[in-house]
Amino acid sequence: MSTAAAIHPLWLRLTHWSNALAVIILVFSGWRIYNASPIFNFKFPEGITLGGWLGGALLWHFAAMWLLVANGVVYLLFNLFSGRLKNRFFPLRVREVFGDLLAALKGRLAHEDPRHYNAVQKLAYLFVMLDTLVVILSGLVVWKSVQFPLLRELMGGFDNARIVHFFAMAALVAFFLVHIVMVALVPRTLLLMTRGR
Amino acid sequence: MTESNPPAKLDRALLMKDAMRELSAPTRRLFLRRALSLGGLAMLSGCSISNDKSVDSFLKGVSRFNDRVQGWLFDPNRLAPTYPESMITRPFPFNAFYARSQAPRVDGDSYRLEVSGLVADKHSWTLPELHQLPQVDQVTRHICVEGWSAIGKWGGVRFSTFLQRIGADTSARYIGFKCSDDYYTSIDMATALHPQTLLTLSYDGQTLPREYGFPMKLRMPSKLGYKNPKHIAALFVTNTNPGGYWEHYGYNWFGGS
Ligand code: HEM
Numbered sequence: 001m002s003t004a005a006a007i008h009p010l011w012l013r014l015t016h017w018s019n020a021l022a023v024i025i026l027v028f029s030g031w032r033i034y035n036a037s038p039i040f041n042f043k044f045p046e047g048i049t050l051g052g053w054l055g056g057a058l059l060w061h062f063a064a065m066w067l068l069v070a071n072g073v074v075y076l077l078f079n080l081f082s083g084r085l086k087n088r089f090f091p092l093r094v095r096e097v098f099g100d101l102l103a104a105l106k107g108r109l110a111h112e113d114p115r116h117y118n119a120v121q122k123l124a125y126l127f128v129m130l131d132t133l134v135v136i137l138s139g140l141v142v143w144k145s146v147q148f149p150l151l152r153e154l155m156g157g158f159d160n161a162r163i164v165h166f167f168a169m170a171a172l173v174a175f176f177l178v179h180i181v182m183v184a185l186v187p188r189t190l191l192l193m194t195r196g197r
Numbered sequence: 198m199t200e201s202n203p204p205a206k207l208d209r210a211l212l213m214k215d216a217m218r219e220l221s222a223p224t225r226r227l228f229l230r231r232a233l234s235l236g237g238l239a240m241l242s243g244c245s246i247s248n249d250k251s252v253d254s255f256l257k258g259v260s261r262f263n264d265r266v267q268g269w270l271f272d273p274n275r276l277a278p279t280y281p282e283s284m285i286t287r288p289f290p291f292n293a294f295y296a297r298s299q300a301p302r303v304d305g306d307s308y309r310l311e312v313s314g315l316v317a318d319k320h321s322w323t324l325p326e327l328h329q330l331p332q333v334d335q336v337t338r339h340i341c342v343e344g345w346s347a348i349g350k351w352g353g354v355r356f357s358t359f360l361q362r363i364g365a366d367t368s369a370r371y372i373g374f375k376c377s378d379d380y381y382t383s384i385d386m387a388t389a390l391h392p393q394t395l396l397t398l399s400y401d402g403q404t405l406p407r408e409y410g411f412p413m414k415l416r417m418p419s420k421l422g423y424k425n426p427k428h429i430a431a432l433f434v435t436n437t438n439p440g441g442y443w444e445h446y447g448y449n450w451f452g453g454s
Contacts, residue, residue: 036344055447055448056447144270144453146418146454147275149278
């Protein structure tokens, strides 16, 4: 298999799947942690959470966070220095986003050339990158609010950082659900993200 | 350990806490392992985790790594935010591994704080003796491992002052605490010497009430609630990590915030 011909280079495939693993562990253990002291008037069904109890969920959460951060840094560095970030995700024009969105809703979005993302994809992926950053920064405040005074003020204090963390998680899960549906609609992309070609 | 539950979830949390307390030590470890793996296996049923013991020890290993990271992040000069008295949470929540009515009744007159380990002066302290040391108070945020937080006002002796008085070897690594409610925990020396770490004797200007830890609670705004022992009966300075009650089940040992 020649990596030169790969549409998705090996580093991307590896970081994509370890990121998916980290996100899944973090989300399901995070729900268990949320349940210990819910912010809103509901709890997540315990059967779909990870960890068994608060202490177990915390162990999973504070282990998977390292995977998310380390993996995210590797992904960003490769993406930046290979020039891929610029080529793949830019330019991103508002007009094209609306055009592609409309086409997608009509079920006529072209996905002929897998070497290019359409404008909706670009926006969605850039959004989830930024959202992951918000998840990490708000999480840092919830974890160590005393040690990060600047970040804490930016997040509006400890209690508010929990709310930011919650909604950033919710946005990430929303992306994930749409992402899965799109992959199911265009299964060929799954092959690309696994084999590279 | 310090802190509370809104009534709605009290019964469940307490049941859990009580059930865990009943278990003998080996069963507890098994319980933790099973809890970890049950959830873990249910979730990751796709991948086969052949040996749940290895998952357990891996996660505990990362938790010890997180202890070190927190020790490194901890800045001895950085102060936790303080608040005006108008922001105090009323009523301040109660939380322990038992119900409020079961909080220990300690007799203040016969009370003696035992001191041992790497200290020059091992005499036991009466409450009046402790009240004679310089007193300070502060309004800080108490953050619970469960995620909620509450603001309270504690007063007492700076722990660093006390350690100085007993001639503690401040190059030792840990301080361990034994409590009248059978709770136990331990902290790192850097946190012990932090200016906001107080050996508190009062809450909101009153003698520390029974449910908040009479006669004495160690209050550290830089650590989560379960690291703040109540009803302290004895403390000792040591180089061997004494662990702790919740830490034994799997809560992170450093427990910083
Ligand atoms: C486990 C289920 C998942 C599957 C099956 C999946 C599948 C895919 C596929 C097939 C692509 C390539 C799309 C294309 O070539 O057109 C892709 C790209 C991407 N996915 Fe996922 N994904 C999953 C989870 C996630 C999660 C949890 C996240 C983030 C939170 C995520 C973020 C991304 C991003 C940012 C890209 C674009 C990466 C780049 O090109 O740099 N994915 N995914």
